[in-house]
Amino acid sequence: MPIAINLAAIERQLNERIPQHLETIDRRGEVCMAANSLETRRSPEIKCDLRGWLKRDGRITLRGSGSQLTLSVPLEAEVTAQGRGEIGKNVTQTLRGGAVISADVTPDITPDWQPIMDIDTRLRWTHRPEFKLFDLIPVTVGGQAEPELRRMLDDLEASIPGWLAEARIKEQVAKVWRQVQTPFEIDPERNMWARFTPTSIGFSGIETTANIAKASFVISGVPQLGLGETHMQGRPTPLPALARIARERPRFEVELPVDVPLARLQRFAEDRIETLSPIAINIDGDRATLELSSLELASSGPGLRVALDLALDSNRGFWNRIDLFGWLDVKGRVTFTTAPLVVDANNVISLSALDFDPATNGRLADSLIDVAQQPAIRELIRTAIRCDFTQNIAKVRAAMGKELNRELSGDVRLLGRIDQLSVHEPQVSGSVVRLSVLLQGSAEVMVGG
Numbered sequence: 044m045p046i047a048i049n050l051a052a053i054e055r056q057l058n059e060r061i062p063q064h065l066e067t068i069d070r071r072g073e074v075c076m077a078a079n080s081l082e083t084r085r086s087p088e089i090k091c092d093l094r095g096w097l098k099r100d101g102r103i104t105l106r107g108s109g110s111q112l113t114l115s116v117p118l119e120a121e122v123t124a125q126g127r128g129e130i131g132k133n134v135t136q137t138l139r140g141g142a143v144i145s146a147d148v149t150p151d152i153t154p155d156w157q158p159i160m161d162i163d164t165r166l167r168w169t170h171r172p173e174f175k176l177f178d179l180i181p182v183t184v185g186g187q188a189e190p191e192l193r194r195m196l197d198d199l200e201a202s203i204p205g206w207l208a209e210a211r212i213k214e215q216v217a218k219v220w221r222q223v224q225t226p227f228e229i230d231p232e233r234n235m236w237a238r239f240t241p242t243s244i245g246f247s248g249i250e251t252t253a254n255i256a257k258a259s260f261v262i263s264g265v266p267q268l269g270l271g272e273t274h275m276q277g278r279p280t281p282l283p284a285l286a287r288i289a290r291e292r293p294r295f296e297v298e299l300p301v302d303v304p305l306a307r308l309q310r311f312a313e314d315r316i317e318t319l320s321p322i323a324i325n326i327d328g329d330r331a332t333l334e335l336s337s338l339e340l341a342s343s344g345p346g347l348r349v350a351l352d353l354a355l356d357s358n359r360g361f362w363n364r365i366d367l368f369g370w371l372d373v374k375g376r377v378t379f380t381t382a383p384l385v386v387d388a389n390n391v392i393s394l395s396a397l398d399f400d401p402a403t404n405g406r407l408a409d410s411l412i413d414v415a416q417q418p419a420i421r422e423l424i425r426t427a428i429r430c431d432f433t434q435n436i437a438k439v440r441a442a443m444g445k446e447l448n449r450e451l452s453g454d455v456r457l458l459g460r461i462d463q464l465s466v467h468e469p470q471v472s473g474s475v476v477r478l479s480v481l482l483q484g485s486a487e488v489m490v491g492g
Contacts, residue, residue: 046215048256050112054105061116065195066097068122075124087128095122097195100141107251112148116199117141141169144196148203150249152258154284156213164200166193212258213282219457220244220282223262226272229299229442230435237299238267241280245288261288266297295459297482301439301466302475303392303432305347309340312428316351319427332356333420337376340428342471349379349397349428353415377415379424384469384476390436392469392476393429397421432478439480440464447486459486 075091100119105112119141126134149161226238241264249258321334334354341348354374378400385395399415415421440461447459461484468479 046212046219046258046260048212048258050105050107050251050254050256054103057103057105057114061099061103063099064096065099065118068093068095068097068120070094070190072127075126089134090127091124091134092127093122093124095120095137107254107256109251110149110249112150112251112256114146114148114199114203116144118144118195140171143167143169144199146199146203152212152246152285154286156282156285158204158208158212160204162200162203164196166196216244216260217282220262221279222457223264224277224279226276227442227446228272229439230302231438233302234271235300235302236269236272238269238277239297240264240267240277243283243286245286247288266299295482295484295486297443299439299443299480299482301432301435301478301480302472303430303435303478305340305342305471305474305476308392308428308430308476309338311430312340313338315427315429319423322423333423335424335427338428342473343380345470347381347384347394347471348400349381349394349424350376351424352376353420379415379421381425384471386466386469386478389431390433390466391429391431392478394425397425430476435478436464436466436480440482443482447484457486460484 070093072090073093075089097118097120100117102117104115106115107113119139121137121139123135123137126132143166145165145167147163151159151161153159220241223239223241226236229235229237241262243263245261245263247259247261249256251257316335316338320336321332323330323332332355334356335351336354337350337352339350341350352375379397380400381394381397384392386392443461444459447457447461450456461482463481463483465481465483466478467481470477
């Protein structure tokens with residue numbers, strides 16, 4: 044979970060807060076030219092009174108690359124030098140110069156959530172203020188003006204931690220930490236709610252891409268499920284100390300159960316059987332008519348028990364061979380069991396295989412065994428019992444999508460997306476088929492516009 048900081052927003056704030064007029068220059072008796080400046084003859088020292096100002100010369104810029112931020116302040120200086128002494132008193136010169144103050148900042152966060160900065164500041168003249176005395180002797184007042192520049196450099200360095208602290212990273216992480224513990228509904232029909240209980244948080248550093256600085260955190264915890272919002276409420280876990288971890292992609296994984304009622308699966312199967320029945324089949328060259336009815340589904344451990352009535356109508360050779368008791372029509376109720384259910388790529392539950400239940404007995408059942416165990420009949424029953432659960436998945440996805448995209452405060456938003464959804468390990472639990480749905484995606488917190 045990265046906390047994203049829009050550097051453009053901080054840059055706007057810096058330009059609004061830092062005034063245009065930065066310093067007033069008023070220095071007396073500064074050495075403008077040292078003695079012995081000329082090679083041909085000895086020259087006296089010339090002192091000057093300096094008056095002027097230091098202003099911003101354009102916009103302050105804040106850029107980032109990798110783990111480093113670079114702040115640049117363009118400056119303009121105007122200095123009037125009034126010479127002293129017998130030679131210098133006749134010299135008055137107004138000069139302008141340009142400079143850039145820059146700061147390379149590498150931010151970090153301590154385990155106790157304190158922002159720390161490694162700051163490297165520098166001053167570079169783009170145009171030094173200088174003139175030539177008597178069109179011969181170069182005189183510069185850049186050095187004399189630098190104390191004001193250096194003072195501003197020190198002020199800038201001292202203020203940087205405060206500006207970055209205004210990103211309120213700990214506060215934003217604490218909001219997310221509390222928000223992820225808020226229960227949310229995943230299945231309104233069953234009043235099923237989910238709650239994430241975080242246990243630890245790690246920090247992998249700050250990286251800047253496209254002028255967005257991201258402080259990457261990984262929250263680890265345990266998802267919990269329960270019936271009713273009140274039941275899922277609990278005392279929030281406080282934000283712990285920060286642990287340093289290796290950098291990784293800002294991804295999440297959440298595994299949630301999705302229940303499909305057995306009654307719904309049975310309705311789908313009954314409609315399918317009603318559409319197919321009666322069925323003309325051919326078994327070992329003999330024609331017969333098969334009718335299926337009175338389907339009943341019930342749990343059997345992690346699998347399913349399937350009971351239904353079979354009516355097979357035929358009096359031709361094959362059936363004469365198995366009709367030991369003189370019945371021309373084979374009728375009765377048989378029971379099958381199935382191993383774990385399977386789910387296909389189209390979000391459809393179906394049965395993996397049907398095994399005849401040996402608990403089915405009796406003379407009539409004995410005669411039905413040969414019918415029920417015919418591969419064509421078992422495959423027909425198996426393929427009839429299937430159910431599309433796309434709507435169930437859509438509800439869970441919509442609920443998670445809503446939780447992943449919302450406003451946490453005025454200028455802080457949680458932005459997330461689900462990149463992958465997979466369903467596995469379907470089991471029968473009581474009156475439902477319970478699917479394990481794994482949601483994978485990414486989420487981040489955006490601070491600023």
